[in-house]
Amino acid sequence: MSPKSFQDLINDVHDKGICQECGGCVSFCSSADYHIIDFVDNFSPPVYVKKDECLECGICHYICPQTRASDYDLNRSFTFSDYNSMPLGPYYEIYSCQSTDNKFLKYGSDGGVVNSIINFLIEKKQIDGAIVAKIESPFSRKATFINNKEDLLRSSGAFLNIFSQLKEVQKISTYTHAIPELKKFSSNKLAVVGTPCQIYTMRCMQELGVTPSQNIEVCLGLFCFENFLFDKPQIKKFEKNFNIRLENIKKINIKEDLIISLKDDKKIHIPFNHLTEYMRPACRACNNFTNIYADLSFGGLGSPDKYTTVIVRTKKGKDIISKAFSAGIIKKLELDDLRKQKRDQLLIQYSQLKIQRYQEFTKNIRKAL
Numbered sequence: 001m002s003p004k005s006f007q008d009l010i011n012d013v014h015d016k017g018i019c020q021e022c023g024g025c026v027s028f029c030s031s032a033d034y035h036i037i038d039f040v041d042n043f044s045p046p047v048y049v050k051k052d053e054c055l056e057c058g059i060c061h062y063i064c065p066q067t068r069a070s071d072y073d074l075n076r077s078f079t080f081s082d083y084n085s086m087p088l089g090p091y092y093e094i095y096s097c098q099s100t101d102n103k104f105l106k107y108g109s110d111g112g113v114v115n116s117i118i119n120f121l122i123e124k125k126q127i128d129g130a131i132v133a134k135i136e137s138p139f140s141r142k143a144t145f146i147n148n149k150e151d152l153l154r155s156s157g158a159f160l161n162i163f164s165q166l167k168e169v170q171k172i173s174t175y176t177h178a179i180p181e182l183k184k185f186s187s188n189k190l191a192v193v194g195t196p197c198q199i200y201t202m203r204c205m206q207e208l209g210v211t212p213s214q215n216i217e218v219c220l221g222l223f224c225f226e227n228f229l230f231d232k233p234q235i236k237k238f239e240k241n242f243n244i245r246l247e248n249i250k251k252i253n254i255k256e257d258l259i260i261s262l263k264d265d266k267k268i269h270i271p272f273n274h275l276t277e278y279m280r281p282a283c284r285a286c287n288n289f290t291n292i293y294a295d296l297s298f299g300g301l302g303s304p305d306k307y308t309t310v311i312v313r314t315k316k317g318k319d320i321i322s323k324a325f326s327a328g329i330i331k332k333l334e335l336d337d338l339r340k341q342k343r344d345q346l347l348i349q350y351s352q353l354k355i356q357r358y359q360e361f362t363k364n365i366r367k368a369l
Contacts, residue, residue, distance in 0.1 A: 003058025004069075006037055006048060013066045018285035019045035024180040024185035024201035025060035028210045040181075043173065063204035066199040066285055067077065070204040076287060077207065080311075083355055087348045089292025092312045095321070095343060096303035096333040107156040110117055110300040111254060111308035113330050114220060115152045117320065119193055119204070120329045122147060127217050128188040131177045138173040138249035138260075139228055143181045156192055172235070175227040175280060191218040195227070200228055201291045218316065223292025223301060223309075225254065225272060225354060226283040234278060242270060254344070255300040287352040287358035287364075300352060302343035307333055309343065 004012075006025065013019050026037055026046045036054050038161045039046050059226050075081070080090050088094075097104045099112035101119075103130050107113045116171040129147035134155040178194050179201060192202060199221045207211035226266070230238065239245055244260060248279045258270040291297040295317035296310060303309040312318050324330050335343070 002019055003056060004061035004067075005058065006054055006060050007051075007059050009067070010045075013060070013064060013328055014045040016285075018064055018066050018282045018365075020197040020280075020282045020286070021045060022065065022195075022198050023177045024063045024065075024198075024205065026181055027028040027221075028059060028063060028213070029059045030055050039177070042177070043279050047108040052242065054164075059208065059210065062208070063210075065190050065200040066282070070207065072199075073207050074200070074203055074293060077143055077203075080231070080292060083287070083311045083351070087351050088290050088311065088344070089288075090313060092318050094340070095310045096307045096314070096335060096343065097310050097330045098333065099157040099330055104156075105306065107153055107301050109156070109299075109308070110303065110328075111306055114193060114222075114298050114309060115156060117220070117324055118146075119149050119152055120191075120324055120327060121191060121218065122319070124323075126189070127191045129185065130191040130193060130220075130232050131178050131181045131185075132193045133178070137172065138246050138252055138291070139174050139230060141147050141174050141176045142336055143176040143178040145181060145185055163245060170211070171225065173229045182215065185215070188215055189217040192216055193220045193222065194291075195222055195224045196291045196293075197286055198247050199291055200288070218296075218320065219294045221291025221297040223290055223297065223299025223350075224286075225289060225350060226275070226279045228275070228278045229280045230278060238256075241274075242268065244268065253300055254275075256350075284357060287355045289354040290313075290347060302346045304314050304333070309347070315317060 009025060021040070026039060029036055031053060034053060036050050036052065037046050038049050043207050078090055082085060090135055097111055097113045098110065099116040101112065101116055103211050104112035118130045120272065122129065129145055131143055132146055132155050133141040133304045134144035144155055146155055178192060194202065199219050202213065202216055202219060206216065235246065248262050249260055250263045253259045257272060258275060260268040260270065262268070280369070290311060291314070295314045296312060301309060310321065312321050325332065
């Protein structure tokens, strides 16, 4: 059978409305230097720029998280069988952790653990920097390279003094194009913070040995139930429905629901089933909640306030977390067996909810064909 082309990717993924826009196909195209495919709109799938020059090598189709063409190879590499027997994917241990750095704890998500680990790896020269999602405003993120503590704090919104002018903004999204940033730093050893679809694509590239995947030193995965996308009418509708002005939002976080912290210190909790119309459509075609192919997975679900749930998945992740504990840059919450069981069951519950949503969505797609 001949390799799939980008046109096949358009047929199999884009035309079905399930492109995650992760940027893997654009960044790791065999002819990327010749600008064969690219994004022409940050909120739409990539397109052919020079279709006649496509090599039809099939890499774009193989590494796409929505084709699942790499499932067998990745699952074998990560010793993952299926969600029935491994509902949280492969892992060594699960912890509830907190940064011991007051600034990371104050400005970071949950327990500030991700930023603490990145800063630790930079200081120990295990990485040259990291690709992270910089907060530009509520519900708006941008993939950014950082290589020092101050930039990490800036990426968390610590020094964010202005809100994006909504009169000028047509769309905002919590999703970032992290993968295309890799090519800008091809000589660096990098940690990458990503969603499940982004980490999946990066692992596929590593399986193939596609440049510059060799520069990805650590994959730090985020739990992801869904990402959000707003155009101007939706922003107005969101503000009206939940009686919130976006410029009054100080911080957003996700645990069992969406938690919005306002500048007057009030907190608003919004259940996910009230946010369906603001979800990125492609998120319905993803069944990976806890980021099973990462070295370390992080999220707020299952841990108390100001703590991060950390799932240790690989030997590399195990080594990093052990050194982080020993260095005292993070600490773990000691939990009895009952509290551990409740935490893990909550993680399984949300993992299964995402799988069920995926199964229903793909079933409807098949019916429509």
